[in-house]
Amino acid sequence: MNTKNFDFLKDELKYTGFGEQLYGELEQQLKQQAPQFQLRLQLAYHNSTVDHTLHFRRSDQTDRYFFNKYEAVLRSPDLDKERSHTFYINRNGGITTKEAYNLLQGRSVYKELLNAEEQPYKAWVQLDLKTREPSGNYKVKQYHDNYGYDLDKTLQQFHIKELQDPQQKEMLLRSLRKGNQHPVTALEGSEAVKRFVEASPQFKTINVYNEQRHAVMRETIQQQETPDRRQVQEKAVGLKESAEKRQSRRKGMTP
Known part of the structure; x- marks a missing residue:
């Protein structure tokens, strides 16, 4: 041998x-x-x-x-x-x-x-x-x-506690890249819940499951826009609309 x-x-x-x-x-x-x-x-x-x-x-x-x-x-x-x-x-x-x-x-x-x-x-x-x-x-x-799927950036869209710790974040990324369903602590509304997540590159997102590993809506743990960010966006839209109206009035005054 x-x-x-x-x-x-x-x-x-x-x-x-x-x-x-x-x-x-x-x-x-x-x-x-x-x-x-x-x-x-x-x-x-x-x-x-x-x-x-x-x-x-x-x-x-x-x-x-x-x-x-x-x-x-x-x-x-x-x-x-x-x-x-x-x-x-x-x-x-x-x-x-x-x-x-x-x-x-x-x-x-x-x-x-x-x-x-x-x-x-x-x-x-x-x-x-x-x-x-x-x-x-x-x-x-x-x-x-x-193809445009960035797992790290995708995860930032969700309230996942492990992302706040560099070591836990790296462990999460490594696990998801191996195809695992990884347990995380997520924020659903104001409540901390246990969830399982997995990568979904085809649709450029993640799939989310409850403790019994039944699929749940990913939006339940997705980050919402903050009031400050929303106000900035609304202000920008308002300024754009005002500029368009001023430009329209000038055109109307042109002989």
Whole structure:
């Protein structure tokens, strides 16, 4: 068995989100030297489970094995039927197991990807859960930076306590970019309430949920215009209207 290859594969499993649970099975499979093999692992999230099938293949030229892809099957009591998608290790920007779960839930993940010329770029990735490709995978939608979705600026439109602390704010941004539904303390009217929020790049906003994770109107925690700001805007509009009236009178006096 190639021990360096074993160590490399262990790191890949760990950083993809599979932890250390499969190390023993992986070692046994590498010792058997089969051309290819699969490992399986189920992970639980909230009220759902995801069954993973990991695919490994030996090089045709050396004794090295490669972790090429994993299939993820989401099962949840909130869904009419299971959802499945295959994530390729070398071609999808390194989608972790938690990110795969979030994508199968319909949420978006912010990743650094490579274009056809191997140049890096960043984009929000989302699965179109209504459209299957010939391969059986869901169609993948991308929202690049030039699409105009700024998560930080979007969050500033809402009464979210965590935004007032730089460390908590950074944690919130990082979590939302991974596709998580993140718990926050929000202000609804004059009352502090617990809410879950998630990024919604397609519509350039966020989605908001209550403690039972049922969708609620985002406007309930959205910041309203302050009286001072409103007065400034009204004054500006009034000045503009006065100027237009003066200009109209001058035109009327012109022979």
